[in-house]
Amino acid sequence: MAEKECSNTGCTKESCEGCPSRQQPQSFQAEPNCYTEIKHVIGVVSGKGGVGKSMVTASLANMMAKKGYRVGILDADITGPSIPKMYGLHGPAQAGDEGIYPMLSENDIKVMSINLLMPDEESPVIWRGPVISNMVKQFWTDVIWGELDYLFVDMPPGTGDVPLTVFQSLPVEGIVIVSSPQDLVRMIVKKAYNMAKAMNIKVLGIVENYSYFKCPDCGKELKVFGESHIDEIGAELGVPVLGKMPIEPEFAKYADLGNFELADNSYVEDAFAALR
Template sequence: MAEKSCSNQGCTKESCEGCPSKKTSFLVDQNIYSNVRHVIGVVSGKGGVGKSMVTATLANRMTEKGFRVGILDADITGPSIPKMYGLHGPAVADDNGIIPVVTENGIKVMSLNLLVPNEEDPVIWRGPVIANMVKQFWSDVIWGELDFLFVDMPPGTGDVPLTVFQSLPVEGIVIVSSPQDLVRMIVTKAFNMAKAMKIPVLGIVENYSYLVCPDCGKKISVFGESHIDEIAASLETEVLGKMPIDPSLASLADGGKFSGQKDTHLDAAVEKLYKLYRENPKDDEE
């Protein structure tokens, strides 16, 4: 259908402000010293499913593939990415913006924990202040040249996910879940929010999917049998991986050594991202 246009052929940009036919965009301009090609959100319908673990794993994998990668930690009140990589602030700023801190494996990271004087101080802010901070992580941070920026969002469907979807050019999201009784409802909520915001869902990652017995190698379904395949099918999306409960990952994260993580469970997610890059390289864009 043709786009509706103003009937006044002599109108100007100024006179058209407020015209009902004018499209509204809430997108925030990225820092002029940044060129981020693909923004991928990592979301979950509830907390405690290992969303940051999946975010960091995807960032590590894409870095291993030779891509230039960053992580925007949008979980303002519960940031964990710096701790996982052993990063500490304060982040440095100059006249051009805030410079992200870089992990041992070359991932650029920005998080509130890299800006506050004491990492253990609580963030007691109202929603609008938190939302504005997320916008500043896009507009004020000098990301430089990045192929992928992963946005680690807080759980749920509240202010921050809404702000990210409206303010950043998110090309797709990865939904993180766990094999628990309420997973269908929770995944569906996250899926429906993305659908309402017209954000493509790249697929679902099931974390804590099983535990491998260290003695016999048997897979044990600690949280019950997984139904993620049928849930993904009902939503017409893909399962991008099933990550097990792995104590060694918790040890790496707690010790700030997550740069050394080696993953073999998210190959489908990596291929999906690689396909996105091949189909939309966004080279030499204005």
């Protein structure tokens, strides 16, 4: 007997159960390049700019690489890419029929960024949102990442087009939120947290940056940006605080000189448990 055709009128949740015409929700996930096999995709996000998201991304990548994991960084910050400079990498990245090859840092981290594809690193990217989002998607579909244990995605700040594309198109397992100890932060962290929740993405934890500056003369910890409220915020959201990073001129120097592979950021060591 022929299946009864659904008229798509007067449907209810109950009548749809088992109906042959029922459509599954559409998945927006993009296929990775056929030479890519990645175990964990981790997003690093911040509600606002300049909080040190790239520094935390690279610190987490360094930590995992040092522990022997195969690591990559997808620099999704298209209009403000900083990962290649931190590792002293300069394009152009090579491409073949199969896709684009990421470049390799001194500590064997695979990196892909718009700055490795531009003819001139100092040219600004003046593209509209959808073009930018598409580029980020191509970093997933067209880049030959090979076999990786961890791919860290350094997102642009905020909750705009790119984070939305990354959350929808890539199999993001969880995110790390980066924040700083300022009053606005409570609201900003919650925005990033709520976006992840709305997209069914797990929040692995929060890293606070610029927590203090240790005086080189007296050793006193100076709270340059005010008292931290991150423990309260973490408890309120039920999310662990994975680290509190001080202002550390040595890290800034490594980033500026392009040898961030030398930065051994022990302040993010607690993130290891959350990443496993």
